[in-house]
Amino acid sequence: MSLSTDEVRKIARLARLAVDEEEVTTYARELSSILDLVDRMNAVDTAGVTPMAHPQHATQRLRPDAVTEPDDRDRYQRNAPAVERGLYLVPRVVE
Amino acid sequence: MQWETVIGLEVHAQLATNSKIFSGASTAFGSEPNTQACPIDLGMPGVLPVLNQGAVEMAVRFGLAIDADIAGQSVFARKNYFYPDLPKGYQISQYELPVIGQGQLVIELDDGATKTVGITRAHLEEDAGKSLHEDFHGMTGVDLNRAGTPLLEIVSEPDMRSPREAVAYAKKLRTVVRYLGICDGNMQEGSLRVDVNVSVRPAGQAAFGTRAEIKNVNSFRFLEKAIEFEVERQREIIEDGGTVEQETRLYDPDRGETRSMRTKEEANDYRYFPDPDLLPLEVDTSFIERVRAGLPELPDDKKARFVSDYGLPAYDAGVLTAARELADYYEAVVTAAGGEAKLAANWVMSELGGVLNERGLDITESPVAAEDLGGLIRRIEDQTISGKIAKEVFAAMVAGEGSADAIIEARGLKQITDTSAIEAMIDEVLANNPGQVEQYRNGKTKVLGWFVGQVMKASRGKANPDQVNQLLRDRLDG
Numbered sequence: 001m002s003l004s005t006d007e008v009r010k011i012a013r014l015a016r017l018a019v020d021e022e023e024v025t026t027y028a029r030e031l032s033s034i035l036d037l038v039d040r041m042n043a044v045d046t047a048g049v050t051p052m053a054h055p056q057h058a059t060q061r062l063r064p065d066a067v068t069e070p071d072d073r074d075r076y077q078r079n080a081p082a083v084e085r086g087l088y089l090v091p092r093v094v095e
Numbered sequence: 096m097q098w099e100t101v102i103g104l105e106v107h108a109q110l111a112t113n114s115k116i117f118s119g120a121s122t123a124f125g126s127e128p129n130t131q132a133c134p135i136d137l138g139m140p141g142v143l144p145v146l147n148q149g150a151v152e153m154a155v156r157f158g159l160a161i162d163a164d165i166a167g168q169s170v171f172a173r174k175n176y177f178y179p180d181l182p183k184g185y186q187i188s189q190y191e192l193p194v195i196g197q198g199q200l201v202i203e204l205d206d207g208a209t210k211t212v213g214i215t216r217a218h219l220e221e222d223a224g225k226s227l228h229e230d231f232h233g234m235t236g237v238d239l240n241r242a243g244t245p246l247l248e249i250v251s252e253p254d255m256r257s258p259r260e261a262v263a264y265a266k267k268l269r270t271v272v273r274y275l276g277i278c279d280g281n282m283q284e285g286s287l288r289v290d291v292n293v294s295v296r297p298a299g300q301a302a303f304g305t306r307a308e309i310k311n312v313n314s315f316r317f318l319e320k321a322i323e324f325e326v327e328r329q330r331e332i333i334e335d336g337g338t339v340e341q342e343t344r345l346y347d348p349d350r351g352e353t354r355s356m357r358t359k360e361e362a363n364d365y366r367y368f369p370d371p372d373l374l375p376l377e378v379d380t381s382f383i384e385r386v387r388a389g390l391p392e393l394p395d396d397k398k399a400r401f402v403s404d405y406g407l408p409a410y411d412a413g414v415l416t417a418a419r420e421l422a423d424y425y426e427a428v429v430t431a432a433g434g435e436a437k438l439a440a441n442w443v444m445s446e447l448g449g450v451l452n453e454r455g456l457d458i459t460e461s462p463v464a465a466e467d468l469g470g471l472i473r474r475i476e477d478q479t480i481s482g483k484i485a486k487e488v489f490a491a492m493v494a495g496e497g498s499a500d501a502i503i504e505a506r507g508l509k510q511i512t513d514t515s516a517i518e519a520m521i522d523e524v525l526a527n528n529p530g531q532v533e534q535y536r537n538g539k540t541k542v543l544g545w546f547v548g549q550v551m552k553a554s555r556g557k558a559n560p561d562q563v564n565q566l567l568r569d570r571l572d573g
Contacts, residue, residue, distance in 0.1 A: 014364060016177055053170040053192070053369050059377035065112045065149025068119030069133035076137060077129070086128035087236030090179040093226055 002039065003032045096334070097298035100326050101306075102261045103253035106268055107246045107288040108278040109222065110153045116221050116245035117144030117187065124284060132224070132239035138182030143372055146171075150245040153277035154194050154219050155378060155386045157247060160271055160393055161214050163198025165383055171219075171373040174365045179237050180224035188248075190367040193218035194376060200251075200271070201395060202263040203413060212264050213252030220246050247277070253292065253303065258322040262315050265289055266417075270394050274419045282313045289318055293325045295333065304329070305339040309353050311346045321346040325353050397422055405429065405436035414444055421458045424465045431469020435476050442472060446486065450493055463492050471499035479503060480510050484556055511558045517550070517566055520558065524549045525570065535571050543567060 008028045012019040019027060073086065082089035115122055118135035135142045158165045172190040195217035201209050224239035249268065255261045269287055272278040280287045294306035309325060312318045324346075329339045344353040392400070394416050401412035401422075416422045421443075428439045447468065451461060471492065475485050480503060491502045503509055511517060524546060525532055531542050543564075550563045 014175070014366065053168075053375045054371070054373075056374065058374050059168075060146050060374040062148035062151060063119070063145045065114055065147050066119065067114045067121045069114075069121075069131075071130040073127075073129050073132070076132070076134070082234065084231055084236065086130070087227065087231070087238055088129065088179075089231055089234040089236055091235070092233055093179055093228070093235045 002035045003028050098295045098326075098330055099298045099300075100256055100258075100322070101253045101294045101296060101303055102255035102258075102322060103292040103306075104249075104251045104255070104261060104264060104268075105290040105292070105308075106249045106251075106265065107222075107290075108157075108249060108268075108272050108280075109286040110150050110245040110247055110277055111279060112147055112149040112153065112245055114147060114149075115243035116147050116150045116219065118243055120243065122244050124286075126240055128236075128238040129240060132242060136182075136224075136239055136243040138184070144187060144370075146373065146376065147245060150219060151194070151376065151378065152386055153245075153275070154217065154247055155383060156275045156277055156390060157217060157249070157272065158195040158198065159383070159387055159390060160275055161195075161198035161200055161217075163214065163217070164196035165378055166192060166194050166196060167378060168192065169194040169218075169376045169378070171370045171376070172367045173370045174220075174367055176365060178223070178226070179235060180226045180239065180242065182224075182239065182242065186221060186223065187370055187373070188220035188367075189218035192375075194378065195247075200264065200267055202260065202267045204263060205259055207409065210254075210260065212254045212260075215250045215252050217247050217249045220248055222246050253294075253306075258319040258326075261291065261322055262319050265315060265318055267394075270417055274391055274394055276391070282315075285313070288313070291318065291322060291325075293322055293329070294339070295326055295329045304333075305341050307339065307341065307353070308343045309346050310343060310356070313348075317346060317348050320348075320351055321353055324351060328353065391419070394419075405440070407436060407440055411437075411440045411444065415440060418458065424458050424461065427465035428469045428472065431466045432472035433469075433476070435472050438472055438475065439469070442468060442489075446489055462495065463489070467492055467498050474499050474503060478510055478512060478559060480508055481556070481560060484508050484510065487556075508557060511554055512562060514562070514566065517554070517558050517562055518570075520550050520553045521546075521563070521566055521570055524553060532571070543571070546571075 005024045005028045008019070008024050008031065077083045077088070080088050110116075112122055114120060115136060118133050120133040120136055121131045123131065135144060155165055169189055170192040171187050173185040174188045174190070175185045177184055193216045197216070198214040200212050200214060202212055203209050222241050222244040224237055224242035227236040227238065229236075251264065255264055269280040269282075272287070273280045278286055282289070289312050291309045291312060292306045293309060294304040296302065296304040307325060307329070309321050312321050325344070332339055343356045345356050346353050398409075398412045398416045401407050401416060402409055405412075407415070415425045425439065425443050428443055429436050432439050447461065447463065450456075450463075451458065454462075456462070468489075471485060471488055474480050474488075475482055480488060487506075488499050488502045488508060491506070492499065496502050496505070528546075528549070531545065535542050535546075546567050547560065547563055550567065551558055551560060554563075
């Protein structure tokens with residue numbers, strides 16, 4: 001198994017995912033099988049192949065530098081659970 | 096033991112685009128909270144980023160100015176971390192393939208020598224929003240107006256060896272981005288943010304010591320002080336037999352010290368990967384050449400031209416080209432003054448500089464227009480007024496009394512160059528001071544200066560001092 005249960009816990013914590021303790025072993029096994037596939041691909045000699053940044057053979061289209069978005073704050077803030085003086089309120093973050 | 100300081104800087108320059116890097120929301124500073132945060136900036140589901148051509152052009156402008164390699168193809172990556180002012184849960188940045196590669200910047204040191212500082216890379220990324228931690232019933236307020244503002248992160252090589260060199264580099268970088276018109280360079284408003292990597296090592300040792308990264312340095316003075324403090328702190332730790340920890344520290348300007356930011360365990364595990372929402376950015380030769388054609392004269396070139404064309408000392412040329420607006424003002428003064436380049440430099444740097452300094456004004460807010468200052472200098476040169484009277488006229492110009500000619504006319508300040516008029520004043524002074532005349536004739540020729548002063552006083556400063564001097568000698572010696 002290429003991925004340890006500790007690594008699964010760490011990845012879950014970094015991604016803020018709650019993973020039940022009994023699921024950890026299952027995830028370790030399943031994620032490991034994905035990594036094993038990656039290992040098999042890594043074994044292929046790719047010298048001389050340009051790394052692919054995106055599966056589509058296309059490049060980024062650029063937009064002109066112009067302001068096109070109107071202020072629609074009130075509408076967006078109707079989705080927010082708490083708002084005050086135009087600010088979105090979230091549980092206190094202590095630095 | 097002799098210690099050597101090693102410093103590298105990471106500078107975030109907010110690019111002066113109208114709209115955000117990946118959305119069409121405005122980037123204007125100081126608006127009401129969240130009035131410039133559109134669904135893309137808010138990280139709403141289903142939205143897609145579209146790259147701003149203006150931001151790419153500005154990055155390329157910078158790349159050309161520092162003589163850097165510009166990547167034909169670069170890639171945007173996601174930097175993953177969780178914080179409320181980063182709604183998507185990741186910042187779009189560039190990691191393995193930045194748009195701007197290796198370049199360099201020439202800085203000038205205190206002794207006038209120059210040094211080349213390497214620039215490792217510069218990459219495009221989006222800014223985060225702002226969290227306000229003051230009391231909102233125990234909650235944190237989030238303003239996302241700044242989220243998505245384009246940033247150019249400019250990473251230097253660890254080439255600087257003293258706080259003064261780091262300040263010289265930061266100042267030069269600020270000058271360059273302002274010349275290029277890609278960033279307003281305002282450190283207080285956070286348009287230009289400087290993070291410093293500092294380490295020390297025994298002199299002569301090749302390997303670098305462990306570095307600390309210092310954040311929250313929002314002025315050149317604080318930059319110098321933060322480094323000075325940090326160098327001392329690290330030196331003491333090592334001399335006491337300890338080891339420096341690699342960490343991020345915050346500069347506290349009130350206490351003049353750096354302190355450790357409580358770092359979370361996996362703080363630096365950002366799990367970068369190419370952003371599937373964005374295709375690779377391609378910058379081809381025609382794009383680069385189009386940007387190159389629009390480049391302004393850069394500070395080093397302008398400085399060299401001021402020395403060669405105007406015959407200015409390197410120091411004056413450096414001061415006058417530190418900001419593009421100041422250089423433009425100076426050149427307008429020289430034109431209006433009819434070519435009196437050195438005299439114009441003196442007036443711009445000392446008289447005008449003094450007034451601006453005293454009132455906390457920028458050259459663009461100068462109370463005296465360049466054409467008017469040039470007009471004043473022209474009157475000094477053609478001897479309509481003396482340098483001393485010119486200061487009086489200048490003060491009146493600052494007070495808004497009009498052009499130099501109007502003030503000279505209104506106040507009757509025109510210099511007296513009529514020989515007979517000056518002679519009449521000399522005769523009167525000599526007649527009233529027989530004792531001093533006697534002294535002079537007995538060989539105490541130093542009283543000549545006193546006589547010049549008396550005649551100038553009699554003319555209320557308007558007599559031509561050179562003429563007074565000459566005519567006095569003729570009278571006393573004759």
